[in-house]
Amino acid sequence: MKILIPILIFARSGGSRVLSELANEWVKSGNDVAFLCPDSSDAPYFPTIARILWVNDKGQIAAERNPLAKPSGRYHLQSLYAGLKAVGAEYELILANQSLTAWPVALASCGNARKAYYVQAYEAEYYVNMKTAKDLVLAAISALSYQLPLKRIVNAPVYFRYKNLRASDFVPPGMDLDIFKPLAVPRDIDSNETIIIGCIGRHEPEKGTIYVLQAFEQLAKLDPRFRLRVAYGNLPQGWQHEKCEVVVPKSDAELADYYRSVDILVSPGTVQHGAPHYPVLEALATGAAVVTTGYMGATEDTAWLVKNKDVQTIVERIQELVRDGAARRAKIAAGLLTAQAFSWKTVSAKMMAIFVRTLFGDNAKK
Incomplete structure (x- = not known):
């Protein structure tokens, strides 16, 4: 499957790690996966073997990013929208992953590409406790993004009916179980001095x-x-x-x-x-x-x-x-x-199965 993941920036957050790891597993299993990212973003903090398409606000795709640019949030959104219009139709699936990316994904014409929206933990309340006028606008944009015509996938059943967020499928985040594993000989509280x-x-x-x-x-x-x-x-x-x-x-x-x-x-x-x-x-x-x-x-x-x-x-x-x-x-x-x-292999396979069943099956729906 050809999958495009539009993002605003390559961040150091847990949500960015999830996207990188999912993309890595999908590439390993034979899929063609690319990130679409404004050319002013930093390079990926979490390594990815997926391709990266750097895009500017004219929709021009480049192999190299433009680290000297210091654009506004508007630049990022315009870049994603223009980039989606330019290359979106080349992909079978486009995966929005944050409330601001959901808007250009939903609004851009991308041929026959299916569109999904992965809503990660805490996003539903990310701006709720912030008090500035900008935060209130972002909170409204985030809330309205859950009404866009995208297949919503959340990362826990608790979000199936959470405030104004509705979904019926979930995929949890994963872990590298080769790193996060127990000691060969576990500590024993019964005999420990501390x-x-x-x-x-x-x-x-x-x-x-x-x-x-x-x-x-x-x-x-x-x-x-x-x-x-x-x-x-x-x-x-x-x-x-x-x-x-x-x-x-x-x-x-x-x-x-x-x-x-x-x-x-x-x-x-x-x-x-x-x-x-x-x-x-x-x-x-x-x-x-x-x-x-x-x-x-x-x-x-x-x-x-x-x-x-x-x-x-x-x-x-x-x-x-x-x-x-x-x-x-x-x-x-x-x-x-x-x-x-x-494990990342397990959760990435679960996400792919949801794509196939709900977006590409006989009863495809959003």
Whole structure:
């Protein structure tokens, strides 16, 4: 299949990683895949083996980008629209992947190409809490993009009916399971002199970092074995603890090492439960015990679930999993098995099957 993926820029975000990895897998399985990107974008941060078509606002395609250009957002949209009109008809499928790219994909004439829209986690609320006039306009544009005549695919069932977003098919993000894998000989809380709690440090209140810190403060008073290891820092100003260590992974390999270095990963986010959340998926894949408010992959069988903003329950669940070695080992084993469904090969094949069934089958629909 010939697939074109229009993007505004090659970003460093998780959403860009997903697109690069999907494209890589599709190329490996014999498809012709290309990114269409304004020529002013940076080069890809996440490597891709797909072709890159650099385009300017006149629709002129080039093999090289134009790093000296410093255009406005309007330039990016005009470039995508012009580029789609120029080459869109050469492709069988065009995949929009962000609310702003959905508009040129929907409006540009692209011959007989089918059109789909992959809506990734948190996009439905990306601009909601921002207050400037520009943010309000972007929020409206994002909301209206879900009404465009595109086949919508979301990345979790929670988005099938989420506010004004409607969809009936989902494809989760994936992981490189050759990197995110458990230790050959797992750490054993029962015999360890220390019990290491981990979390990903984030400033945003909805990520729940403060609840991990508060729970740890209680646990450290109750049991001298507890330590805290925070990835990336981002701690509240003035917060410190003698048993807290900050580490800053510089690659996926180092991030996987971080997960393998902790016994328990706590992820108490407060919004969009059921959505994919990489710390939960990656911790399950590397064999950590996971305590979370409930994100994709985390169930009563694979993790210890807690309510929103409930520090005391986080404390109790951690004490429970430390005491009950049999239950802990069973949930960790179930989590490792669950993680196998999130390989890039598996999720890319699922996306391709949806394209074929819903866009190219006898009962093709958008």
